[in-house]
Amino acid sequence: MGEHVNIVKPAALLVAATALAAGSTVAAVADSTPDGTRVTSVQQVADHVLAGHPKVLSSSADQVRYDGLTLTKAPQGRITAKDLACDYGHLCMIVKGTKFDFYKCQTWTVSNWTGDGPFTNNQTPGTVAKFFNQDGSVRWTSTAYQAGTATWDPIYSLRPC
Structure with missing residues (x-):
């Protein structure tokens, strides 16, 4: 089916031990870590969420790049719908003020992933992105090109193509 990639917060490692055996989890970036530490940049998120994760290609104060995903957080606040530029061939969304670019x-x-946020499916026309429930059933789909607002909870996994 394809490679599964997960990014897990340290406090969630015990809960996600079985998930880690199969891969990792892409966590929405929060304003603070589970231990209450205030997070102000994507680099701090990387320090807390991605420590030691081998898939990280690079990180900076406002961006973390993986093989297949870029996370971007506005340095002085939250990313908004106006910041959702999405390159051709990509599936982009904003979850909790952070842009996910798959x-x-x-x-x-x-x-x-909670709340509502904008998304853009700017993949090859006709490419179907699927968003899944906890049990693996399809919650909703998006056929490229499509843009709109989505409810992120309860999304447990996604497949951009």
């Missing part, structure tokens, strides 16, 4: 066809397990 560009690799694989299944991504996600956690801590």
Whole structure:
């Protein structure tokens, strides 16, 4: 089916031990870590969420790049719908003020995605992105090109293509 990629917060490691055996979880970036530490940049998120994760290609104060995903957080606040530029061939969304830009066809397990946010499916016309419930059933789909607002909870995994 494809590679599963997960990014897990340290406090969630015990809960997600079985998930880690199969992959990791892409967590929505929160304003603070489970231990209450205030997070002000994507680099701090990387320090707390991605420590030791081998898939991280690079990180800076406002961006973390993986093989197939780029996370971007506005340095002085939250990313908004106006910041949702999405390159051709990509599936982009904003979850909790952080832009997720998926560009690799694989299944991504996600956690801590709540609320509503904009999305853009700017992949090849007709490409179907699937968003899944906890039991693996399809919650909703988006056929490229499509843009709108989605409810992220309860999304547990997604496959951009």
